[in-house]
Amino acid sequence: MRLRIQWEQIVWYIILVVLLVSSLAPIVWMLSTSFKPEAQIGTTEIRWIPKTFTLENYQRVVDQFDIFGWLVNSIVVAVIATVLVLILDSLAGYALARMEFAGRNLMFILVISMLFVPIQITVVPLFLIFSKVNLTDTFPALILPIGANVTGVFIMRQFFMSIPSELEDAAYVDGAGAFRIWWSIVLPLARSASTAVAIVTFLSAWNSFFWPLIVTRTDAVRTLPVGIAQFMSTRPGQSMNAQAYGMSMAGAVFAAAPPIIFFYVLQRQFIRGITTTGLKG
Amino acid sequence: MSFTEWTIVGSPEFTGLANYQDMLSDQRFLTALKNTVRFVAFTVPALIVLSLLVAIFLNQARRGRALGRVAVFTPYVLMPTVVGVIWTWLLEKDFGLINVYLGKLGIPGPPWLVDPDYAMFGIIVTTVWWTVGFNTVLFLAGLQDIPEEYYEAAQIDGANRMQVFFLITIPLLSPTIFMVILLSIINSFQVFDQVYVMTSGGPGTATLTLVHYIYTTAFQFRKMGYGAAVASVLFAILITFALLQIRLYRRGVRGIDG
Numbered sequence: 001m002r003l004r005i006q007w008e009q010i011v012w013y014i015i016l017v018v019l020l021v022s023s024l025a026p027i028v029w030m031l032s033t034s035f036k037p038e039a040q041i042g043t044t045e046i047r048w049i050p051k052t053f054t055l056e057n058y059q060r061v062v063d064q065f066d067i068f069g070w071l072v073n074s075i076v077v078a079v080i081a082t083v084l085v086l087i088l089d090s091l092a093g094y095a096l097a098r099m100e101f102a103g104r105n106l107m108f109i110l111v112i113s114m115l116f117v118p119i120q121i122t123v124v125p126l127f128l129i130f131s132k133v134n135l136t137d138t139f140p141a142l143i144l145p146i147g148a149n150v151t152g153v154f155i156m157r158q159f160f161m162s163i164p165s166e167l168e169d170a171a172y173v174d175g176a177g178a179f180r181i182w183w184s185i186v187l188p189l190a191r192s193a194s195t196a197v198a199i200v201t202f203l204s205a206w207n208s209f210f211w212p213l214i215v216t217r218t219d220a221v222r223t224l225p226v227g228i229a230q231f232m233s234t235r236p237g238q239s240m241n242a243q244a245y246g247m248s249m250a251g252a253v254f255a256a257a258p259p260i261i262f263f264y265v266l267q268r269q270f271i272r273g274i275t276t277t278g279l280k281g
Numbered sequence: 282m283s284f285t286e287w288t289i290v291g292s293p294e295f296t297g298l299a300n301y302q303d304m305l306s307d308q309r310f311l312t313a314l315k316n317t318v319r320f321v322a323f324t325v326p327a328l329i330v331l332s333l334l335v336a337i338f339l340n341q342a343r344r345g346r347a348l349g350r351v352a353v354f355t356p357y358v359l360m361p362t363v364v365g366v367i368w369t370w371l372l373e374k375d376f377g378l379i380n381v382y383l384g385k386l387g388i389p390g391p392p393w394l395v396d397p398d399y400a401m402f403g404i405i406v407t408t409v410w411w412t413v414g415f416n417t418v419l420f421l422a423g424l425q426d427i428p429e430e431y432y433e434a435a436q437i438d439g440a441n442r443m444q445v446f447f448l449i450t451i452p453l454l455s456p457t458i459f460m461v462i463l464l465s466i467i468n469s470f471q472v473f474d475q476v477y478v479m480t481s482g483g484p485g486t487a488t489l490t491l492v493h494y495i496y497t498t499a500f501q502f503r504k505m506g507y508g509a510a511v512a513s514v515l516f517a518i519l520i521t522f523a524l525l526q527i528r529l530y531r532r533g534v535r536g537i538d539g
Contacts, residue, residue: 015338016345026410027359029378030367044381116523120471120492123515124499124509166332207360209474210492214500223473225362232366232478245370252366259358267351270358274415275422 023158028258034249041246064247066219067254069191070227077139077212077223078205081146085201086194088147093156094182108157119211127214135148141215142223146205151277152153152197159193192272199266199273206259224255236246300510310511312486313494316401320490321469323405324412328465329458330374332413336420337450350421354414361411365478368407371392397487406487407475412468416461423457424450463526467519491515 028048033041034057036050061067061072095101096108119126130141167189171181187194216222231248263270339349353529356364371378372393380390393403406509429451435445473492474481482489482497491511499508 008379009343012343013345014340016349019335019338019349020352023355023414026367026371028380029371033370042376044384046378112527114465116520116526117516118471118494118519120473121512121519123495124505124512127500128505129414176338195330203358209360209362209477210496213477214496225360228360228366229478230367245373249365249370252363254357255363259360260355263355263358264351268382271350271354271418274418 027260030249030252030256033203033246034253036246039244041271056168057246058254060247060255061250065227065230065251066222067224067227067251070224071223071254073139073221074206074224077090077142077146080139081143081205082198082202084143084147085149085152086198089149089152089197090156090187090190090194090227091182092153093158094186095161096153096157097160098168099178111157112149113152115154119145123211123214126211126212130215136215137217137221139221142212145211146201146208149201150206152201155277156190156193159190163189190254193276195269196273199270200277203273226251228255296506300507304510304514309489310494313489313491313511314514316486316488317470317472317490320401320408321466324408324469325462325465327405327409328412329462331459332416333407333420333458335413336417337446338534339417340421340424342356342527350417353417356411357414358371359411361474362478364407364411365475366412366450368403368475369479369507372403372407393417394480395484397484400484400487402474404475404479407479408469411475412465415484416465419461419464420454422456423454426457427453437525440513462524466522470518470522490492 030049032048034056036047036051037052037054037056040047040051092111094106096111126145127136130136135141167185171185176184205226209221209229212223213225213229216226219227222257227250231251325477335353339353340358355482359367372380374392374395374441377390377393380393385391394400418507431449431453432445435449460492470514471492472490476488476490476493477496480488492515493506495511495515498504498511
């Protein structure tokens with residue numbers, strides 16, 4: 001019996017190590033390559049810890065690409081989009097959950113049906129609309145389509161439906177208006193739902209590639225994912241010179257570090273955000 | 282819009298169903314459709330089986346499981362373009378980590394992304410690595426919703442592990458499993474970012490996918506109407522799975538009227 005338990009323990013640790021290695025090794029290898037001088041990259045000798053460390057890959061990335069500009073653009077887009085989504089979605093979700101108005105059911109059905117229309121489908125008309133009003137290659141073009149995301153509306157509406165309305169009724173009796181009730185009673189209650197929506201919106205804005213690739217042309221508004229893709233698209237489908245990967249990895253580290261740090265700090269909220277929106281959206 | 286011929290300058294010209302007719306004889310479109318279906322057919326089962334196993338494994342109350350969960354989820358917080366960049370390097374034919382290790386084991390590694398026969402497989406591996414954590418988190422949430430009492434009762438009745446797994450865990454987890462399958466199918470049909478970064482649809486058309494085809498027709502060759510028509514086909518595919526998803530989900534949503 002005792003022996004069996006020990007065996008189980010050993011198997012557990014072996015599988016755990018396999019999981020850790022297979023999940024993290026590619027990331028560690030990226031980090032390791034990014035610090036290697038050229039001569040150590042194009043070789044079949046595997047060194048997880050570089051023989052000599054160098055920052056020249058990072059130096060080259062900064063010299064040749066406007067990577068700080070992309071980083072700032074990414075932050076601007078993700079932050080504004082997240083704030084916009086939080087305000088709009090909690091207002092819309094609240095209206096759909098609590099207010100009586102003509103066409104409410106129709107509105108809700110529209111919201112639900114939009115849940116299943118990704119930007120990949122609407123991209124052609126969307127692009128034409130933005131080019132009609134001369135807004136391609138601008139921040140509004142990057143932000144507005146994310147702001148119009150309906151997943152958050154749905155999540156917030158479901159959340160508001162789940163809380164009792166007595167508090168709001170009491171506030172109403174005391175003479176508070178709908179907007180006041182939303183701001184000082186409903187929103188504070190909705191912290192967990194809003195955090196979930198915020199994290200998921202931020203992550204999807206941060207990672208979003210397809211639309212920014214289409215709608216941006218210049219470094220003035222280009223975001224990180226689009227910029228990073230340029231490292232590889234010099235000779236698409238071709239094998240690059242192995243030495244060039246040092247620079248690519250340095251760029252990748254640049255883009256990978258913020259979300260990883262963000263995730264390690266906010267683990268619990270992250271996971272909760274993913275499960276609420278993933279399963280219920 | 283999909284019923285028009287429209288280059289971005291000038292005005293659209295109504296052409297009825299011509300775009301859809303063209304598609305039937307458009308070899309690139311058919312290849313893109315075939316590649317996408319192949320991609321879905323490989324990634325979805327791999328993702329479901331792997332992440333279910335990982336979730337069940339990490340659902341045990343043992344030391345190190347929190348660490349395991351964080352590690353498994355980490356790839357998913359990376360942007361797909363970065364994942365593409367990392368894996369292009371890992372799968373490099375001569376000096377990539379994977380082929381170097383394969384070489385040490387005496388196995389000649391295939392040229393992966395530069396070989397039409399292996400390129401899609403490279404992208405599939407990349408995608409699975411990237412998304413397993415996401416599905417695992419969903420499965421873990423589902424597993425935690427199964428009441429402890431069922432397991433206790435099974436233990437009292439003397440059920441062995443296999444019985445517990447197939448007679449309790451799987452049936453009670455099935456709503457989650459269905460949701461995750463549909464979610465994975467819907468996401469996999471939209472694959473683009475990794476492909477764009479790793480192969481740009483190549484070599485030749487070996488990894489051309491539907492979304493990639495929409496991108497090239499509408500935004501590189503400026504055939505807006507045709508691009509929209511291809512998008513409509515993708516939409517028809519997605520909506521079919523989405524309707525299934527809604528039907529399954531209905532039970533969970535409060536009635537429209539609250």
